[in-house]
Amino acid sequence: MVIQHEPDTGPGLVGERLREAGLDLRVHHPWRGEELPADLSGWAGLLVLGGAPNCEDDAAAPWLPRVRRLIREAVGARLPVLGICLGGQILAHALGGRVVRRPQGPEVGAVPLRRLPAADADPVLGAVPEGALAAQWHWDQAETLPLGAVPLLTGDDCPYQAFRIGPRAWGVQFHPEVLSGAIADWADSDGPAVRAVGGDPDGAVASVREAEPGLRAVWGAMAEAWGTVVREAAEAEGIRVPVVAPGARERP
Template identity: 40%
Template sequence: MAITWRDEERCRSVDTPSVLVLATSSFWSAGWLVSWIPEAGLRADYVRPFRGDPIPSPLTYAGLVILAGATPVYADSDAPWQPGARSLVASAVEAGIPTLGICYGAQLIAAACGGHVSTMPDGPEIGLLPVRLSAAAARDPLLAATTAISPAVLWHHDEVTRLPAGGVLLASTSACAHQAFRIGESAWGLQFHPEATISCVRQWARAYAHDIWAMGSTPEDVVSAVRRGSGHLLSTWRPVIDRFLSIVIRRTGMDTPVVARTA
C-alpha cells in the first residue's frame, strides 16, 4: 500500500482534536500513521520544518508525533531548524502532552530531554529483527500487553547511548540498548518503525542497498522478510499505536477512546 504526503493532507479535518506530526524529511513518510491517526478520531497536522514550515508551540495540540528523519540529531549545521524542534519536544514533555518519537523522533526526544545520541559503532541495524522488552515494559501503558520478544522493522545508523535522567528503558536489541523508552508519564521513544508499510520498506531498501549488501544480505531479502512478517507486525504494533492515540484522546476529554486493534 503506497501512502503519500497528499494522502496525509487529505486526512485533515477542522472539527476534531489535532495531533502535531513533525516530519523532518520528505523521504521518511508517516506510513500507516496516515490512516491510523484519523481512524482514531484525531486530526493530523503535518509540520515540515525542512521545507521552511515554522515550528509551532505544542500547547495547542492534544498530542505530538515525531517521524523518522535523515539528519542526525547532533548535526544542527545541516538542519538549522533542529534547535527549534528540540525546544518543541522539551516543551511538550514538560507540559505532559502525549508524545511519541519514531526512530529519529526517539533520538530527538532523548536529546531534547538531556540524553545522548551517537553513531552506532558496529554499523546500522536494518531489517526485521527481534526486540526484547524489559521488565518495566510489563507496567507500561503502551507496551504492557506486548509479547516479551517481538519482531520489528529496524532502520537506523544512530542510537540513543544514554537516556535522560529518570528515563525508563522499555526494550532493547542485541546491538542497541535503547530500542524503546519512556520519559515521564507521557513521552515515548521507539527506535524501531511500527509505522512501516511494505511500500516504505521497499523504498528504504532501494535507497540503502549498499548498507544491506555490506551486512551480507540483499534488498530483496529484507523486503521479503518484512512482507512475510507483515501480519505479525501489524498485530503487534498497531495496538501499541492505538494505545498511544487513546491516551491522546483521553487528554482531550472525548468520551470514546480508540479501541486497540489486532490487525
C-alpha cells in the same frame, strides 16, 4: 502535531490508526520550508517521525533546534509525545541522553524485541508480546538515556528499543509506522551504503515483507494505545481534541 523530516518518512501505519481512531493529524514539513509552530498551545499531542539526519545535525536539518524546544515543552507540560527512530533520538538527546553512530553498522530488517519489566504496566507498550518483530532501519542509536528515563523494550543489537520519559513521552528506535513498501524504498536509496558495510538490504526487505501481518497487528495496536493516551490527557487538561471521521483524508 506531526513533524515529518523527509519526503518518504510520513506517519504511515501509525498515522492510519490514529486517523481511524478519529484524531486529526496536522503534518508539518519543515524540510520543504514550512515553519514549525512556536509552541504547543492548543495541541493535544506531538508525534516526531524518523529521517536520515543525525539528531544533532542542525546544519543539514536547521529546524532541529525548534523540534528540541517543542519536545522539552511537551515533556514539561506532560503533553503526550511519540518519537520514532530519529524522533526518539531527538527526544533522548533533547533531555540529556547521548546518541551515537552505531560502530557495528546499521540495523535493518525485521528484528525481534524483548520486553523489560517496566513494560508490564506501560499504557502504550504494555501489550507488545515478547519477541515481537519490528521494522528497523537506523545508523544511529541512543547510547545513554536521560536521567529518569524508563527502558521498556530491548534487542540483541540495540539496547534501547523503546523507553518512556515521565508519564506521557515515548521514544522508539524502530519504525512502527512502516511496512515493506517503505523499507523497499529505503533499500533502493540507502542500500549501497548498507552493503558497503556488510549489511543485507535485500534480506531486510524480505524479512519485513514476511513479517508484515504481525507488524500491522502489533504496532497498529500500539498506535491506537498512544492515541488513547492523547485523548485521555487532553480531557484531563481541558484541551479540545479535533475529531475527524474515520477514513478522512490526511492533511497534506
